[in-house]
Amino acid sequence: MNHKKRMGKLLLAGLAASLTLSITPVQGSTLDTLTQEEKQTEARIASVEVTIGETLASINLKQMEIDDLEAQIAAAEESQSETKAAIEAQKEVITSRKEQLKTRLVALQTSDAMTNQILMLLDSENFADFISRAYVVGQLQAADNEQIESAISEEEKLVALEEQLADEIETVKVAEGRLKSESSALAEELSTLKDILSENQIVLSQVKTEYATEADRLAAEAAQAKADAEAAQAAANAAEEHVTIAESTAPSLQEGTVATPEPESQITDSSVAAVETAPVVTAPTVTEPPASQGKTMTVSATAYSRHEAGLSNFTATGIDLSINPMVIAVDPSVIPLGSIVSVPGYGIAIAGDTGGAIVGNKIDLHMEDLNAALAFGRQTLTITILQ
Incomplete structure (x- = not known):
């Protein structure tokens, strides 16, 4: 026993x-x-x-x-x-x-x-x-x-x-x-x-x-x-x-006295139950909503640069501006993020950033050259959403 x-x-x-x-x-x-x-x-x-x-x-x-x-x-x-x-x-x-x-x-x-x-x-x-x-x-x-x-x-x-x-x-x-x-x-x-x-x-x-x-x-x-x-x-x-x-x-038991057997230890189901795997x-x-093909619109454009004090190299969508500088900030309700946009005098860029002041028909053009961004000022442009 x-x-x-x-x-x-x-x-x-x-x-x-x-x-x-x-x-x-x-x-x-x-x-x-x-x-x-x-x-x-x-x-x-x-x-x-x-x-x-x-x-x-x-x-x-x-x-x-x-x-x-x-x-x-x-x-x-x-x-x-x-x-x-x-x-x-x-x-x-x-x-x-x-x-x-x-x-x-x-x-x-x-x-x-x-x-x-x-x-x-x-x-x-x-x-x-x-x-x-x-x-x-x-x-x-x-x-x-x-x-x-x-x-x-x-x-x-x-x-x-x-x-x-x-x-x-x-x-x-x-x-x-x-x-x-x-x-x-x-x-x-x-x-x-x-x-x-x-x-x-x-x-x-x-x-x-x-x-x-x-x-x-x-x-x-x-x-x-x-x-x-x-x-x-x-x-x-x-x-x-x-x-x-x-x-x-055990030694104090009198002769002829039958000791009641102690119940053996049992391993309960809860102690060895398998843990179910949680579903992933x-x-x-x-x-992404598809951008309009060849849609043109008139916008008010300003410029910014990642070299400005307090600005990061990364846009709101995670684009690294040091790798891909051709990015514009937009109001996503007007120009969907990820759209390819043609900007006169600037080139073809990705709508990959947002900003608190970018509301309605306004855009910000990222420029690698800080002086060029400061000299750009505010301009009215007719842009084309290519896709």
């Missing part, structure tokens, strides 16, 4: 020790896994933000090149218009001179001028005088011919210039089309990156929620295991004390 009681005591003590130690490795392994996943997600978000900043810079560079080509096209078309006007004017000059020459030739044939020129040559005193008079007559006719040839040559030059301008315009337009295509591809890439960033931010939020839930669950398990272990240890101590008392009183609550998926 004593042997059985001692075995029960040892079993209770072993159960208490196992309940105390079993939760520790599981807890550490689970939380380490979630921590590692959180770090990996944050690294992916940082990488995507860097790529977004580089893509925005490329889009703005392409837009500057497109603006420059459009200016070249406008100048070439204006020059082409002027050249066409000059060609038409020159054609009128040539036509006029041809009419004058035609009139003069007809007059010579129907008047005495031709006869007079012949008589003038016949009246030459000698051969040298004849040559001299013939030269004068030739010079008069050559002058008319030279004027017509000069006008025709000028017209040919203008026509060649017009063709050259047309070729230049065509070349620039081809380059402009290529840049617009590249800019469009970059815009699509930016949209994809934005979706990836949003997905990673949702994953990060879910991981953090799971980490907090798992930590609470494991803490509850540890507390329950500790309570069960303490209860088992208390039961073991009580059983040991009972055995000791029984052993000390995941964060609901948040879907």
Whole structure:
């Protein structure tokens, strides 16, 4: 009987020790896994933000090149218009001179001028005088011919210039089309990156929620295991004390007296019940409202810089301005956060920040250059929400 009681005591003590130690490795392994996943997600978000900043810079560079080509096209078309006007004017000059020459030739044939020129040559005193008079007559006719040839040559030059301008315009337009295509591809890439960033931010939020839930669950398990272990240890101590008392009183029993057997220690179901795993609550998926395509609006714009005293590198949505400086602060009820916005004179930016003073049709433009931000002042601009 004593042997059985001692075995029960040892079993209770072993159960208490196992309940105390079993939760520790599981807890550490689970939380380490979630921590590692959180770090990996944050690294992916940082990488995507860097790529977004580089893509925005490329889009703005392409837009500057497109603006420059459009200016070249406008100048070439204006020059082409002027050249066409000059060609038409020159054609009128040539036509006029041809009419004058035609009139003069007809007059010579129907008047005495031709006869007079012949008589003038016949009246030459000698051969040298004849040559001299013939030269004068030739010079008069050559002058008319030279004027017509000069006008025709000028017209040919203008026509060649017009063709050259047309070729230049065509070349620039081809380059402009290529840049617009590249800019469009970059815009699509930016949209994809934005979706990836949003997905990673949702994953990060879910991981953090799971980490907090798992930590609470494991803490509850540890507390329950500790309570069960303490209860088992208390039961073991009580059983040991009972055995000791029984052993000390055993010799005083009279012969023939039958000792009533003591009930054996029982391990209750509550002391060894398994702790149910709490369900993991995941964060609901948040879907951003789609921004209007090509929607324009007039806003009052000011500028700010992360280098101003008291300002942080991070926006209200978590964008690092030192990595991606092309960010504007908006009223989310007017321009949804995450929208891609084209701002004249500034470029393509992300609506990624808010502010207490940014209400209604007001925006703040982030500028890396503090002096440029201070010099910007307040301007009224017509912006376009691209997506």
